[in-house]
Amino acid sequence: MSKEIKNIELMIIGGGPAGLTAAIYAARAKLNMMLLENAVLGGQVRTSYTIENYPGFKTVEGGKLADLMQEQAEELGAVIDEFDSVQSAKLTDNEKIIETDSYIYKPKAVIISTGATPKKLPLPNEEKFTSKGVHYCAVCDGAMYEDKVIAVVGGGNSALEEALFLTKFAKKVIMIRRYDYFKGEKATLHEVLNHPKIEVMYNWDLVNVEGESFIDRGIIKNTVTGEQKEIAMDAVFGYIGTEPKTDLFKNDLNLTKAGYIIADENMRTNVKGVYAAGDVREKQFRQITTAVADGTIAALDAEKYIVEQRRDK
Template sequence: MSKEIKDIDLVIIGGGPAGLTAAIYAARANMEALLLEDKFIGGQVKNSYTIENYPGFKNISGADLADLMQEQAEEAGANIDEFDIIENVKFNDEERLIETEEAIYRAKTVILATGAVPKKLPIKNEEKFFGKGIHYCAVCDGAMYKDKVVGVVGGGNSALEEAIFLTNFVKKVYIIRRKDSFNGEKSVIDKVMNNEKIEVLFNKDLVDVEGENFVTKAIIKDTKTGEISEVQLEALFGYIGTEPKTAIFREYIKLNEYGYVLTDGNMRTNIKGVYAAGDVREKEYRQITTAVSDGTIAALEAEKFLNKLK
C-alpha cells in the first residue's frame, strides 16, 4: 500500500530547544506545521542535570526545561509527533519531501533542527564496552555506579557539570583532561576544583579501557612525558564534543567539512524554503539560548516565505 501524501506549510525536523521554539512561533502564526522527532522531545538538554544560565530560571533541570518548552508548544497549538522515524527526504527549490514510516509530507517550508550527538571516545574498546562502562549521559546512567569510582573525559562545561552530577552517586570521579586547563565557565570550574570527590588528571590522554565483561581500568598517557599509566575505575563518561545529525539530508543541503549545515544569518540554507536552527548549524556558540534564537528566526523566515507564496 502506497503512503498517503500530505501537503503542509511547515515540517520541523527535530524536537530540541530550536525545534520547539520554531514550533511555538509557527503555532502562534497559525501555520499548519508538524514537528517530527525520532527519539524523545527535548534533545540533549533533556540529559542536563542542572541549568543555571537560561534566563528566567536561576536553576532548573534539563528535563524540566524541555518539558516546559514542549508544554508551551502544545498549548500554543503545535502538532508534535514523537518517535517518528524519517526514512527519506528530497529537497530542491521547487519541492521539499519528507517520508516517514506512515506518510510522505510535501512541505512548503522545512526547518532542520536535528541537533548533534556526543562524539564517541576514539579508543579501540569503545564498542566492546559501550553500555558496560562506556557511557555518554551521566543523567541517564550515573546512578548505576553508586559508591563506585568513575571517570569523565573532557574539559568543557558539559564534562565539568556531569562530573559534579556524578558526585551525587559515586565515591570518586576522575576527570581525564588532555590539556592543563579547562574550557568551561569559571563558576563551574570552581565547583569542580573545590569538590572533594573529584580528582583532575591534567595533561592526560585516554588511550583505552580494559576489563573482562565490564570496564575495570582506564589506560592513560601523559601528554608531556608520554608515560603510560592505569586508573582503576568502573565507568567512563565521554564529553569530547558533538557531531551533527545531518546524514539523511547531506545529499541536498550544503554542509561544512565537519558536517554542520551552512546557513546565512537568517537561517537560510542553499535550498529555498529550507532553514536550519540550533546545534546542527555551523556557528561558534552552541548554547540553549542560541538554539532558541535560531528557532525563532527560522520560524519567522519560514512564515515570510509562505506569505510570498500566497
C-alpha cells in the same frame, strides 16, 4: 501499499529547544505544521541535570525545562509526532519531500533542528564496553555507579557539569584532561577544582579501557612524557564534542567539513525555504539560548516565505 501524501506548510525536523521554539512561533502564526522527533523531545536539554544560565530561571532541571517548552507548543496548537521516523529527505528550491515510516510529506518550508550527538571516545574497546562502563549521558546512566570510581573525559562545560553531577553517586570522580587547562566557565571550573570527590589529571589522555563483562580499569598516557599506566575505574563518561545529525541532508544542503549545515543570519540554507536552527547549524556558540534564538528566527522567516508562496498561487 503506497504511503499517504500529506501537503503541509511547515515541517520541523527535530524537537530540541530550537525545534520546539520554532513550533511555538509556527503555531502562533496558525501555520499548518508538523514537528517530527524520533528520539526524545527536548534534545540534549532533557539530559541536563541542572541548568543555571537560562533567563528567567535561577536554576531549573533540564527535563522540567523541556517539558515546559513542549507543553507551551502543544497548548498553542503545535502538532508533534514522536513516533514517526524520517527515512529520507529531498530538498530543492521547487519541492520538498520528507518520507517517514508512515507518510510522505510535501511541505512548503522545512526547518532542520536535528541537533547533534556526542562524539564517541576513540578507544579500541569503545564498542565492546558501550553501556557496560562507557557512557555519554550522566543523567541517563550515572545512578548505575553508586559508590564507584567514575572517570570523565573532556575539557568543556559539559565535562565539568557532568563531573559535578556524577559526584552525587560516585565515591570518586577522575577528570582526565589531555591538556593543562579547561575551556569551561570559570565558576563551574572553580567548583570542580574545589570539590572533595573530584580529582583532576592534567596532561593525561585515556587511550583504552579494559575488563571482563564491564570495565574495571583504564589505560592512560601522559601527553607530555609519554608515560603509560593503568588506573582503576568502574565507568567512563565521554564529553569530547558533538557530531551533527545531517546524513539525511548531505546531498542537498551545503555542509561544513565537520557536517554542520551552513546557514546565514536568517537561518536560510542554500535551498529556498529550508532553514537550519540549533546545534545542527555551523556557528560559534552552542547554548540553549542560541538554539532558542535560531528557532525563533527560522520560524519567522519561514512564515514570511510561506505567505509569499500563498500569494504566488
